[in-house]
C-alpha cells in the first residue's frame with residue numbers, strides 16, 4: 001500500500017488481508033463469464049439452482065415482509081427464534097443453554113468475531129487447526145498470538161489432542177471446526193474426548209493458579225451434513241464438564257444452503273451472554289427480522305427440518321461418490337483424496353509435481369484451471385503453507401453433470417501431460 005494511505009490507517013487496517021479464497025473465486029467467475037469451460041470447485045457457497053433453501057423458509061420470509069415485520073429486531077434475536085434454536089440444540093446435540101444463551105447474528109461470522117472479542121486480550125494465544133478456514137484473519141483482528149496446530153493426512157488433517165497438549169499453556173482460545181472446512185473430515189468421539197480432557201486438565205490447573213481458562217469455540221456450521229455412518233459429535237456429549245468453557249457456533253448458511261440469508265447464532269452459557277448481546281447490538285450485526293421470524297417457524301418443525309437435511313445429504317453424496325470414483329481411477333497419475341465425512345468438501349491431492357515438472361501448488365492450480373478447467377483452492381489458502389499438492393474441492397456450486405464433464409477433461413489433460421513427460 002502507498003505510504004500516504006498507510007500513514008492515515010491504523011496498524012490493524014494496514015495489516016488486513018483479503019480472503020484468498022474469494023480472490024481465487026473471483027478470477028474463476030471471470031473465466032466462466034467469458035465463456036471458458038471451467039467447473040467452479042472453489043467457493044464454499046451453494047448455487048441456488050443446485051441447492052435450494054427449504055421452500056417453507058422462503059414462503060415465511062415473504063409472509064413476514066408483507067406482514068410489515070420491517071422494524072429493528074431485539075439485539076439478541078427474536079424470542080421465538082431463540083426458543084426454537086435452544087430446543088433444537090438441546091435435543092440434537094445435548095447443548096442446553098436455554099433461550100437466553102442463544103444470540104443470533106447475521107451469519108456465523110459476527111458471532112465468531114464476538115466470541116473472540118469476548119475472551120482475547122492483545123497478546124493472548126488463539127489456537128486453531130491447520131488447514132482451517134479464515135482463523136489467521138481473526139488472529140490479526142484481535143492482535144492475538146497465532147498458535148497453528150498442524151494436521152496431517154494421517155490425522156485426516158484434524159488437530160490432535162497430543163499436538164494441542166504440547167501448546168496448551170500458551171492457549172487462551174482454542175477454536176475447533178467439525179466437519180472441517182476445507183477437509184470434509186469430522187472428529188470421532190474419542191478424538192474429541194481426548195482434546196476436551198486436555199482442556200479440562202489445564203483449566204483445573206488454572207483454577208488453582210488464577211490464570212484465565214482455556215475457552216473452546218466449537219464451530220459446527222456443517223454439523224447437519226454428514227456422510228453415511230458418520231455422526232457429528234459435540235464436546236458436551238463426550239465431556240459434560242466442558243459446558244462452562246464452550247461457545248458453540250452454528251448458522252443456516254450451510255445447513256439450509258442459505259449463505260445469502262445471513263442467519264447464524266452462538267450458544268453460550270447464559271451468564272456470559274450479556275456482553276455478546278451488547279457487541280452484536282453495537283455492530284448492528286443482527287439478522288433481518290423476516291429471516292429470524294421464518295427460521296423460528298422452521299426450527300420449531302423439526303420433522304420437516306430433518307427431512308430437508310436427509311435429502312441434502314443424499315444430494316451431497318451423489319456428487320461425492322462420482323468424484324471419489326473418478327479421482328480414485330486417477331491414482332496412477334498421483335491423485336489421492338481423504339475419505340469425506342461431512343460438509344461439502346473433499347481434500348484432494350494432485351501430486352503432479354513430477355508429471356508437470358513443477359514445484360508449487362500454485363503451478364498445479366494454474367495447470368488444473370487452464371488445461372482441465374478444474375478450479376480448486378490450494379491448502380495454502382487455509383494456512384497450510386507447504387507445497388504438498390493438497391487442494392480443497394467444494395461441491396456446492398456444481399451438478400453431477402458438471403462433475404462428470406470436469407473429470408473427463410482432467411483425465412484427458414493428465415493423459416496428454418503424461419505422454420509429454422515420457423516424450424521429454
Ligand SMILES: Cc1ncc(COP(=O)(O)O)c(C=O)c1O
Nearest residue numbers: 044107108109133181251253264
Ligand atoms: C467453518 C466455517 N465457519 C463459519 C463460516 C461463516 O459462515 P457465515 O457465512 O454464516 O458467516 C464458514 C463459511 O464458509 C465456515 O466454513
